[in-house]
Amino acid sequence: MGHLIELKDIYKIYHMGEETVHALDGINLTVDQGEFVAIVGSSGSGKSTAMNIIGCLDVPTSGTYHLGGIDVSTMEDDQQAEIRNKMLGFIFQQYNLIPKLTVQENVELPLLYAGVSAEERRERAIQSLERVGLADKRKNLPSQLSGGQQQRVSIARA
Ligand SMILES: Nc1ncnc2c1ncn2[C@@H]1O[C@H](COP(=O)(O)OP(=O)(O)OP(=O)(O)O)[C@@H](O)[C@H]1O
Ligand SMILES: [Mg+2]
Numbered sequence: 001m002g003h004l005i006e007l008k009d010i011y012k013i014y015h016m017g018e019e020t021v022h023a024l025d026g027i028n029l030t031v032d033q034g035e036f037v038a039i040v041g042s043s044g045s046g047k048s049t050a051m052n053i054i055g056c057l058d059v060p061t062s063g064t065y066h067l068g069g070i071d072v073s074t075m076e077d078d079q080q081a082e083i084r085n086k087m088l089g090f091i092f093q094q095y096n097l098i099p100k101l102t103v104q105e106n107v108e109l110p111l112l113y114a115g116v117s118a119e120e121r122r123e124r125a126i127q128s129l130e131r132v133g134l135a136d137k138r139k140n141l142p143s144q145l146s147g148g149q150q151q152r153v154s155i156a157r158a
Contacts, residue, residue: 002069005031005054010063012049023049024060055088056080085114089158095150097142097157104129104138107157128156 012024023046031037039047052058053065056072057080065073072083084090097106107125116124129135132152142150 002066003030004033004035004068005029006064006066007054008064010050010053010060010065012046012053012058013061024053026063055090056083085110091151091154091158095142095154097150097153099142101141102138103134103140103142103145103153106142106153107138110157125156129153132156 007027007029010024010027010029011022014021014023027046027050029050039050041047049058053060056067056075059075059080060073063073064071067083068087070083072080075083098109101109104122104125107128108121111121111124126135126138129138132155134149134152134156137145137149142153145153
């Protein structure tokens, strides 16, 4: 099997009136299954731009991006949304938990969007909460958790 993530010669150019910003200038990156990768660099060097493309939240100006063998570099919004739902998990710096939903309902949300049955959602959410040590908090609201616990809920959801 090929690489899980494969970026080839990726450019991202922003046009701001007369000015053009070369946020990404021909980057190449491969990530294989099971690899842990950190992107580091000075402020403004293009990390978030790259992460937005890798996360299928944005498309490059040019270059190709294969995710799990699928060319995702030229997708429309709703195709990207489907790929994000099925293949990607996001742990945001702000955890973006829905305040009115319980911990378990928050974890179930991507499965709800994916059309998974109520019973399977419940099972998978509880399993995933067990893995981060929070099954006993599943009926709490996010506001009733510590910061670290909220972060673990967002990990379980991802
Ligand atoms: N929507 C945009 N329009 C124009 N220029 C942009 C846009 N988004 C980002 N840029 C520019 O692209 C470059 C890369 O930005 P990016 O956000 O990827 O940097 P970063 O590495 O994540 O920085 P930081 O560490 O500060 O978060 C910067 O020069 C930024 O000003
Ligand atoms: Mg950034």
